[in-house]
Every structure is written in C-alpha cells, then in structure tokens.
Amino acid sequence: MSPVVSPNGRTVVGPAAGPAGSALTGALVEELAGAVVDRAVGPGVGTGITTGSGAGGGAGREDEVLVVRGGAGGLVADGLAMAGAAQVLHRSALVLGEVGADVVALVARAALTAAPVVDPAGAGAVAQALAVAVGPGGTGGTAAACGALAARLAVAGAAYEEAEGLVDRSLARLRGGAAAAAGSALGAAARRPEVWAASGSTVLVAASATALVWVAVRGGGLVGEVGDAAAGALADGRLDPRERAALSASAAAMPDALEVLAREDAAAAGGALAAEASRLAAQHPRALQHLVAALPPLLAAAARGGGGGPRPSATATALPHGDRWAWPPRDVADLAAGVAVLAAQDGALRPTRVEVRAAGPARSVTPARGTADLLARARPMAGGGALSPAGRATSAAPIAVERVVDAAGARRWVVVLPPTQTTAAPWDEVTTNPADLGTDLRGVGELPTAMTRAAVEAMDRAGVAPDEPVLLVGYSQGGITAAQLAADPALRSRFAVDAVLTAGAPVGGLDVPPDVAVLSLEHEEDWIASLEGADAPATPSRTTVLRDLPDAATAPGPGEPADGMAxxxxxxxxxxxxxxxxSDDPSLVTWRARVAPYLAGEGTTASARLFLAERRPPGGG
Amino acid sequence: MVAAGVEALVGAAVPAAAAASGAAAALRLAAAGVEREAAVVRAEVARARGADAPGWRSRAAEAYRARLAEVVARGARDAGALDELARALRAHAAGAEARAEAVVAAVATASALADRAAQEGEELGPRLLRRAEGVLEEALRAVGGRAAALADGARW
Structure with missing residues (x-):
C-alpha cells in the first residue's frame, strides 16, 4: 500500500494498482508518497506519522493520529491563482529578454566609437561584464528559467482544474448512476401489487438498505481508488498526456466496472455478500455518508417508477418561513428540507415562535485556554440528564454568550450553542425545547430554525455590537446551528462572525464564506457527523480534523446501549x-492563532450570560 | 622639413583626441542606459516575487515556490551584474577620456617645442623638433596609432 494524498488534503492510503488505479505507475505514486506525512500528525511529535487510512480501514493505525483536511496548511489548489501567477512570470520572462537585447544594443552602439581602440583594456572589461549580465548566467538564462517556470505553472493549474472536475464528475456519476439503478429496480418492484401484498414496505426498506450498503462498500471503494489516484497523480502539479489518458479511461470505465462488480457479487452467495457488507459497514461508520448521499438519486429514480424513463426535472419551490420544496430531491439538503417541511415544527406547515429569556445576570468566568476549553463550554448543555423525548431535564434550550475583553479594552464574543436536547420525533410536540430533532432536520436541510433565531436574539440581548468579532462554538446540533449562522449573509451583516468551532456536527454541506475560519472535529466512529452526506470542503479557511478513536473508547460500557453513540x-x-x-500541524497552528484573541491572555477578562430559548405557539403569549 | 612633420602629426593628433573624447561620452551614455535597465530588472523581480500562487498548497507548491525563489534570486543577481556592467562602461569611458587628455597635452607640448625650435640656432632647433615629434608619436601610439588607425575605430 502506497500512501497518496488527494488535492483536497485528505490523507489516505490506497493501492497503487487496482481496477482503476493500475494505469498509474508505481513509480509515480512512490514519487508522490512523501506528501502524506505532511498531514497526519500526532500530539507533540510534529509531522511525520501516518500508519493508517482515512478511507481504507484502521489496520495498524496509531490511536492518536489526527488526519487534518484543509486549513492554512491544507493541500489545495486554486487554478486561477496559479494561472495568474504564470502570467506574471511569463511577463517577467519577456521583460528580462527585452532587457538583455536592449543592453546589448546600448553597449554595441558605444563600441562603434573609438573607445575599444583608445582603451582596449577597458573594452575587455566591458565585454566580460556584458557576457555575465546578459549571457546564459545572466538575464538570458533568467528569462529562460522564468519562462519555463511560467509554462509549467500554467500547465499545473490547468491540470488541477481539470482533475477536480474529473474527480467530482466521477463521484457524482457513480453515486448517481448506481443509486439510480437501485432506485429504478425498487420503483419497478413497487409497482407490482404482489410485492406489496407479500411484504410491503419491509421489502422496500430492506432492498434499499442492501442496495445502498452495496453502493457504499463496493462502489465507494472503486471511486475512491480512481479519485485518489487522480489526486495523487496531480499532487506534483504535473499531468502528462499518458497519465491524463489513463485517468480519463479509468473514470469513464467506472460505471462498467461497477456493473461487473454487481454481476460478480450477485453470482456469489447472497449471504456472503451481506456478511461482508455488514462487516465493512461496521468497520466504517462513515460509510453512512455515502448511503445518505446516494438517497436523493435513488429516490429520483424510484419516483420514475423504474424502466429508465426520462429523469424528472427538479425545481425548488420557495415556501413561507424560509422553507423550500424540491421533488425529486437534488441533494441531501433538499431531502432533509422536504422531510422537515412535512414533519418538523417551525416551518411553513407548523410555524412556531421562539421566546428567549435571560437566566440570571452576567457572571465573571475564566477565559478559555484553548480549543478543548472552548468545547468544554458546551458540557453543561450536553449533561443534565439523559437525552430523552422529554428533553435534558429542561424544556428550554440554553445559549451561552461570553464577552471577552482584552487588556486594551477590545471586546470579542464567544457564543456557545447547545446540542440536541430531546429525542422527541420531529412531529411530536411533547417538549417546548427548540433544540429538537426537527431543528436537526431543518439544519441539515439548510433551512432557518428556531435555534438560529434564538441565537440571534440572544446575541442582540447580550449586546454584541456589529463590529465586535464573534466566535461561534457548537457541539452536535450546536455545530450545525453555528455553521448555519456563519453561512447566513443576513446574520453576517448584523454580526462580525469571525470563526466557528464545531464538533460531531454534519456541516459539510453548509457554505461558510472564506473570511470565516472554521474548525470541525469529526470522529471516524461518529455517524452523526456523516448525516449531511458530504465532506466539508478542504479550503484554506476550513479545516476538518478526523480522529480514529481507539477501539476501547467506542465499545459500550457495562449496561450501555450499543447505539453507536460512543x-x-x-x-x-x-x-x-x-x-x-x-498539534503543530500548520492548519491547526493557524487556527489557534486565529482564536487566540478569544482566549486567556495577559489582562483578558470574560463574563458570560446564559439565555434560555423555548418554543411558543405562533401569536401566543 | 622637420617643422612640417610636427605639423602633420598635430593634424593627426587633434581628431584622435576628439574621437577618444566622443567615445567616452558614448560610453557614459551607455552606462546610464544600462543602469536604467538594471532598475527595470529590479522592478520586474519585485513583481515576480508576488507570483507565488497563494491559493496553491501542496508539496508540489512548495517545490514551485523554491524554484520561484531561485528565479527571483537570479533576477536580483542579474540586476547586480548590470550594475557591474555600467561600472565597467564608466571605467572604460574614464580610460578613453584619459587618453584624449594625454593627446591634447602632447599636442600642446609638441607645439611649444616647435615654437622654441624655430627660435634656436641650427644646432638646437632640429633636436627640439625631433623631441616634439617623439612626444606626439608617443601620444598617438597611446590612442592606437596614427591617424589611419584611428579612423578605423569600429574595430572591436
């Protein structure tokens, strides 16, 4: 197994050869292998450790190795920036070339006089200086080097642009194609009365689950190989025609390869496949991300009723209260939004009002000392009783607004948003706590929620001024709410959202602008963090830390349910x-520098106010 | 007869001195031009230093930036080399001008000797004229030979 690194910065270990990657030579992959060490870091040991995989399993992985995607030290490419730089260099090459020609002409004109005759020694010195200045070791050589660098940079930029499109298209094609095939079969089956008479929805659900697990386990691996190979091939900024042709052929052949796999698996004992799928799914909780991502195309195909009819066009309809409806759903957000509109409180069908009240006066607190301390602010919100339909022993959702004042008197704010407080079904009105599953659903659907409204009101009432920087902190649902707020242009016009810290939150689909620094913590074993069906974009401003927990940490304790929540x-x-x-990973060092003004420092003080949010009937008192 | 020889030599030395002086001026002009080109190179180097494609982060990007730093350093060295060329041109100009001044001084000396020779008797006069011819011939040798050679100043 040769480690490679993809352009989005995710550190992976993948086979150098395989159904799709075999076209890439081992030498090329080996050449690229060094990049992997830059992005897997252990605490206090610096860079340079990686023994496992973010995608391929935990065999041999060291327990406390973090995989860092994106951020300031992330592996990203901006083709436009590269093309712009190439233009600058190209111009420099031309200018240096012209300088050389001009200088030769100047000296030649002087040489046409009596000067060389009357001062031959001086003329010799000039000739020598001229050769140094404009020859191969001078402007001439520099112009050539500059031009070559410009050309190579331009090619690299174009290759990155091309490859990102290739990988994205390949993923979409595979997910869409495989899920559409499964959905088509389901749709055709659903139209047969005997299927319903025999086992009804149980058959559909079982078939859907099997199909999706298969897509995730078998198809996902296939795409991963092609995508990672493409990314690896481009990690050095070069893509020669042979590599480009090989990658294109691999990507184009993926659907066929998938079909072959399907035939092979179907020919194999069904039980063996199911056992393998179950085993792999258990080992890779984040496969849920692929399952979720496959749902929209599967539904779209099922909606056609099978038989490969024309794809129905999906358009989103805007509804009151910020809701929207799109059928068939185009993506996971559409799907969640659709379910939320039908099932959850707060939306167009069942609007609610949120009431925010202060729970006592502001009290002095010790400023946080780091990221762990910031996250610890959410601990009281996640405790206070087991998560149950009735809520965490309270009918209200807490929001903490902490004012941090530095020695110079500058004010900053840390807003801590709560995780889910109740497991009541979205349509169940057993609690008035707005941090419910309906808010989760609406958040993943990228719809405004009672908690986003409550957070805005809490910040207003705490006295957050428009020009005072704000750090939003949230665990689980709190992370969704934090990212939603940061992604909302209307909110950013009222508050200076500067940074977001999320933990265990499915925020990959939320489009946070690049001027907001985002750090997202995700555990490989945490299926909650995969519910949005997408990786967070690995951009310079957006860092995702993936951690593979030790087995002992995720095993349920005595008497604990094996619900995968560990x-x-x-x-x-x-x-x-x-x-x-x-960590000394560059992305994480940059993150710490960004949030340092919110943390304890010489002369820094902090005070916090707690607000409680509750649902109220619309128009009620 | 001897006085006519001095007169011929002075006739050759004066344009030689003028040619050397003109060459010095041309060399100083070239030096100024080269200095301007060095400034152009420095400005371009500063511009190229910004071509670091800030949106690109990878091991390959690090390699690129190392290469860019080399090119920028080369450009800075190029500007220094052009400065050196300008200095060489100015030194060359000073050399040519020194020769021109030497010829002018030789003409003055030879003319004074010829004047004195005309006033002396037959014994001292020819010796003074030969001395004047020697001074002029030496000055002309210093600027490359006789008038015929100076006319071929295009030789490099």
Whole structure:
C-alpha cells in the first residue's frame, strides 16, 4: 500500500494498482508518497506519522493520529491563482529578454566609437561584464528559467482544474448512476401489487438498505481508488498526456466496472455478500455518508417508477418561513428540507415562535485556554440528564454568550450553542425545547430554525455590537446551528462572525464564506457527523480534523446501549480538541492563532450570560 | 622639413583626441542606459516575487515556490551584474577620456617645442623638433596609432 494524498488534503492510503488505479505507475505514486506525512500528525511529535487510512480501514493505525483536511496548511489548489501567477512570470520572462537585447544594443552602439581602440583594456572589461549580465548566467538564462517556470505553472493549474472536475464528475456519476439503478429496480418492484401484498414496505426498506450498503462498500471503494489516484497523480502539479489518458479511461470505465462488480457479487452467495457488507459497514461508520448521499438519486429514480424513463426535472419551490420544496430531491439538503417541511415544527406547515429569556445576570468566568476549553463550554448543555423525548431535564434550550475583553479594552464574543436536547420525533410536540430533532432536520436541510433565531436574539440581548468579532462554538446540533449562522449573509451583516468551532456536527454541506475560519472535529466512529452526506470542503479557511478513536473508547460500557453513540461523546471530542491544541500541524497552528484573541491572555477578562430559548405557539403569549 | 612633420602629426593628433573624447561620452551614455535597465530588472523581480500562487498548497507548491525563489534570486543577481556592467562602461569611458587628455597635452607640448625650435640656432632647433615629434608619436601610439588607425575605430 502506497500512501497518496488527494488535492483536497485528505490523507489516505490506497493501492497503487487496482481496477482503476493500475494505469498509474508505481513509480509515480512512490514519487508522490512523501506528501502524506505532511498531514497526519500526532500530539507533540510534529509531522511525520501516518500508519493508517482515512478511507481504507484502521489496520495498524496509531490511536492518536489526527488526519487534518484543509486549513492554512491544507493541500489545495486554486487554478486561477496559479494561472495568474504564470502570467506574471511569463511577463517577467519577456521583460528580462527585452532587457538583455536592449543592453546589448546600448553597449554595441558605444563600441562603434573609438573607445575599444583608445582603451582596449577597458573594452575587455566591458565585454566580460556584458557576457555575465546578459549571457546564459545572466538575464538570458533568467528569462529562460522564468519562462519555463511560467509554462509549467500554467500547465499545473490547468491540470488541477481539470482533475477536480474529473474527480467530482466521477463521484457524482457513480453515486448517481448506481443509486439510480437501485432506485429504478425498487420503483419497478413497487409497482407490482404482489410485492406489496407479500411484504410491503419491509421489502422496500430492506432492498434499499442492501442496495445502498452495496453502493457504499463496493462502489465507494472503486471511486475512491480512481479519485485518489487522480489526486495523487496531480499532487506534483504535473499531468502528462499518458497519465491524463489513463485517468480519463479509468473514470469513464467506472460505471462498467461497477456493473461487473454487481454481476460478480450477485453470482456469489447472497449471504456472503451481506456478511461482508455488514462487516465493512461496521468497520466504517462513515460509510453512512455515502448511503445518505446516494438517497436523493435513488429516490429520483424510484419516483420514475423504474424502466429508465426520462429523469424528472427538479425545481425548488420557495415556501413561507424560509422553507423550500424540491421533488425529486437534488441533494441531501433538499431531502432533509422536504422531510422537515412535512414533519418538523417551525416551518411553513407548523410555524412556531421562539421566546428567549435571560437566566440570571452576567457572571465573571475564566477565559478559555484553548480549543478543548472552548468545547468544554458546551458540557453543561450536553449533561443534565439523559437525552430523552422529554428533553435534558429542561424544556428550554440554553445559549451561552461570553464577552471577552482584552487588556486594551477590545471586546470579542464567544457564543456557545447547545446540542440536541430531546429525542422527541420531529412531529411530536411533547417538549417546548427548540433544540429538537426537527431543528436537526431543518439544519441539515439548510433551512432557518428556531435555534438560529434564538441565537440571534440572544446575541442582540447580550449586546454584541456589529463590529465586535464573534466566535461561534457548537457541539452536535450546536455545530450545525453555528455553521448555519456563519453561512447566513443576513446574520453576517448584523454580526462580525469571525470563526466557528464545531464538533460531531454534519456541516459539510453548509457554505461558510472564506473570511470565516472554521474548525470541525469529526470522529471516524461518529455517524452523526456523516448525516449531511458530504465532506466539508478542504479550503484554506476550513479545516476538518478526523480522529480514529481507539477501539476501547467506542465499545459500550457495562449496561450501555450499543447505539453507536460512543463516537459522538462530547468528552471524546474534548480529548480530540486537546490533541488539536497540542498539534503543530500548520492548519491547526493557524487556527489557534486565529482564536487566540478569544482566549486567556495577559489582562483578558470574560463574563458570560446564559439565555434560555423555548418554543411558543405562533401569536401566543 | 622637420617643422612640417610636427605639423602633420598635430593634424593627426587633434581628431584622435576628439574621437577618444566622443567615445567616452558614448560610453557614459551607455552606462546610464544600462543602469536604467538594471532598475527595470529590479522592478520586474519585485513583481515576480508576488507570483507565488497563494491559493496553491501542496508539496508540489512548495517545490514551485523554491524554484520561484531561485528565479527571483537570479533576477536580483542579474540586476547586480548590470550594475557591474555600467561600472565597467564608466571605467572604460574614464580610460578613453584619459587618453584624449594625454593627446591634447602632447599636442600642446609638441607645439611649444616647435615654437622654441624655430627660435634656436641650427644646432638646437632640429633636436627640439625631433623631441616634439617623439612626444606626439608617443601620444598617438597611446590612442592606437596614427591617424589611419584611428579612423578605423569600429574595430572591436
């Protein structure tokens, strides 16, 4: 297994050869292999450790290795910036070339006089200086080097642009194609009365689950190989025609390869496949991300009723209260928004009002000392009783607004948003706590929620001024709300959102602008963080830390339910945050510098106010 | 007869001195031009230093930036080399001008000797004229030979 690194910065280990990657030579992959060490870091040991995979399994992985995607030290490429730089260099090459010609002409004109005759020694010195200045070691050589660098940079920029499109298209094609095929079969089956008579929805659900697990486990790996190989091939900024042709052929052949796999698997014992799928799914909780991402195309195909009819066109209809409806859903956000419109409170069908009240006066607190300390602010919100339909022993959702004043008197704010407080079904009105599953659904659907409204009111009432920088902190649902607020242009016009810290939150689909620094912590074992069906974009402003928890940490304790929630535990996320505080990964160092003004420092003081938000009937008192 | 020889030599030396002086002026002009080109190179180097494609982060990007730093350093060295060329041109100009001044001084000396020779008797006069011819011939040798050679100043 040769490690490669993809252009979005995710560190992976993938086979150098395989159904799709075999076209890439081992030598090329080996050449690129060194890049991987830059992005896997252990606490206090600096860069240079990686023994495992973000995508391929935990065999041999060291427990406390973080995988860092994106951020200031991330592996990203901006083709336009590269093309712009290439133009600058190209111009420099031309200018240097012209300088050489001009200088030769100037000296030649002087040489046409009696000067060489009357002062031959001086003329010799000039000739020597001229050769140095404009010859191969002078402007002539520099112009050539500059031109070559410009040309190579332009090619690299174009290759990155091309490859990103290639990988994206390949992923979309595979997910869409495979899920559409499964959905088509389901749709055709659903139209047969005997299927319903026999087992009804159970058959559909089982078939859907099997199809999606298969797509995720088999198809996802296939795409991963092609995508990572493409990314790896481009990591050095070069893509020769042979590599380009090989990659294109691999990508084009993916659907066929998938079909072959499907035939092979179908021919194999069904039980063996199911066992393998179950085993792999258990080992890779984040495969749920692929399952979720496959749902929209599967639904779209099922909606056609099978038989490969024309794809129905999907358009989003704007509804009151910021809701929208799109059928068939184009993506996970559409799907969640659609379900939320039908099922959750707060929207067009069942609007609610949110009431925010202060829970006592502001009290002095010790400023946070780091990322782990910031995340610890959410601990009281995640405790206070087991998560149940009735809520965490309270009918209101807490929001903490902390004012941080530095020695110079500058004010900054840390707003801590709560995780889900109740497991009541979205349509269940058993609690007035707005941090409910309906808010989760609306958040993933990128719709405004009672909690986003409550947060805005809490910030207003705390006295956050428009020009005072704000750091939003949220665990689980709190992370969704934080990212939603940061992604909302209307909110950013009222408050200076500067940074966002999320933990265990599915925020990959939310489009946070580049001037807001985002750090997202995700555990490989945390399926909650995968519910948006997408990786967060690995941009310079957006850093995602992935941590593979030790097995002992995710095993349920005596008497604990095996609900897969151990990976979502806030305590574990605080540990991960502590690793972030100790890491010397460039992205994490940059993050710490960004949030340093919100943390304890010489002369810095802090005070916090707690607000409580509750749902109220619209127009009620 | 001897006085006519001095007169011929003075006739050759005066344009030689003028040619050397003109060459010095041309060399100083070239030096100024080269200095301007060095300034152009420095400005271009500063511009190229910004071509670091800030949106690109990878190991390949680091390699690119190392290469860019080399090119920028080369450009800075190029500007220094052009400064050196300008200095060489100015030194060359000073050399040519020194020769021109030497010829002018030789003409003055030879003319004074010829004047004195005309006033002396037959014994001292020819010796003074030969001395004047020697001074002029030496001055002309210093600027490259006789008038015929100076006319071929295009030789490099």
């Amino acid at each position: 990976g979502h535990d806030l305590g574990r996320y605080r540990e991960t945050a502590a690793l972030v505080d100790a």
